[in-house]
Amino acid sequence: MQELLDPRNDFVFKRIFGSEDNKDVLLAFLNRTFAESGEPPLTEIVLLNPYTDKDAPLDKQSIFDIWAKTVEGKLINIEMQLFNKYEIEKRTLYYWSKRYSSQLQEGQTYKELKKCVTINILNYSFIANDRYHNVFHLREDHTGLELSDDIEVHFMELSKLDDQAIPVEGGLINWLLFLKGADKSNWEVLKMNEPTLKKAMDTLEFLSQDREARRLYEERQKYLHDEASMIEWAMEKGLKKGRAEGEHAKAIEIAKNMLSVGIEVSVIAQVSGLSEREIESLKPIQ
Template sequence: MKPEYLDLKVDFMFKQLFGQPSRKHITIAFLNDLLGRKGHNRIKDLQFINTEISKETKDGKTVRLDLAVLTENSENINVEILVINQHDLPERILYYWAKTYSSSIHSSDQYRKLRPTISISILNFSLFPTKTDDFHTIFHIREKSSHFLWSEQLEFHVFDLTSFVVKWRKYRRQLNDNKELPWLLMLTAVDYPENKLDDELMSELEEWAMNIEQVKEALIEWETISANKENRVIYEARAKELRDLLSNLEGERRLGREIGRAEKDYEYALKFMQEGLDLAFIEKMTGLPKEELLKLKKK
């Protein structure tokens, strides 16, 4: 019987595979490859830290991450995986980074004790669709003209899984020297709304697993946690929450577009009236009922 895999983009499953001390070696390999760490820069050890890094505040903002670790080199690494594009995401990512960074020292500590903090955002949508089609973008604060760093303490990584799949299908053989590729295949191989496995992506992932031990172990662990009955119950509940949230957001956006169109119709109707055009013509052009046009005319 063919194994069934649950979508790792659902945060519960992501935490099950990458957020458990018993699978720390998989998490280390995952982070090293996503961050492009090589040689002496590689992460050799880490400890998992509380993913809720600040208690509920008066403004109602609690920082909860999908994965938070502290490396042996005293680096904070935060990972968040999102399947739905909500409002003000760049500001939210910056806020989460700032909370993590500031919480790395106590009020009496010197600023030099602040830990380098790296934010990894794995998104099932494009955050900057008009600016880049790269699936991995890296951000620092640099001087505008000379481009030198303000500080090495800050680093943002954004992975766009939708752009990754497009690039992989088009240039797959050209990406084969990319160490992050098997992990991105793992994150995109299943689609949570239908829980449908992409055989083409999975076949490529299995090829990688034959040559990389940590990828092979991750694939085995993924199958194991997907088969767990208790995990499946929690997963289905969380997937339903995400589907409902997506439906609500789409409804809000649709309503916003409809309101925007209506406002535009009224704007055009007013201009037509100022030009002295016939009401019947305006009604035909804007779709606004005659009663509404008469009210508008009286204003």
């Protein structure tokens, strides 16, 4: 039997959680997520960008985030981050705000705006505490009074999980241990705790044995490694705001290289010091 694919690869993650056939898997995962932030369980979820065979791993138009909506209209975005793209908090707020503001059509009032939830699953540590699941809302500093419930941001840090600490009851940690790649000998325990995990595991095993799925996975894995290496290289070069004017040409050259491998403009701006408008102007004319 071939080695299992890594479910932390965003292409594989979306195949498991973001397909119409596996909506029950996504629903179970979300209910365990929201249970930890004190919210009632969901009974139904609508996928706004379900996985299709047209989602090519190297196509810049393919989106491997999962966008979903509840029957009440609450919007949910789930993103798997295998490598650190830096400035994740600013990136999160930027994309959260775009999703939130895009709800309004011309002539609609602000009361039409629905809650937007962002769930970031990170393969690295980011928040300076020992909690593997942190949830953020908009509250008053002294009293904890909530200004609005419309913003909710989750960070799940797989690096903070103890692989040996297999839980004895149901809960989100079972799902996260599966995503982290817990020893397969522990799968039976995880399935007993969370029965819907069996379908996620069966999907992963099927994909791991499928030749075309493995080929697409390897293409995506190479792309993610190349992207991470490019960002690390640019960071090591110290290309950031405040650099000497003489380095401007070098910053442009590196920005072009990063554009060529599909790195987001906002990330390139952070590591190069160039403005997003300047970077946009470097894109080849279609």
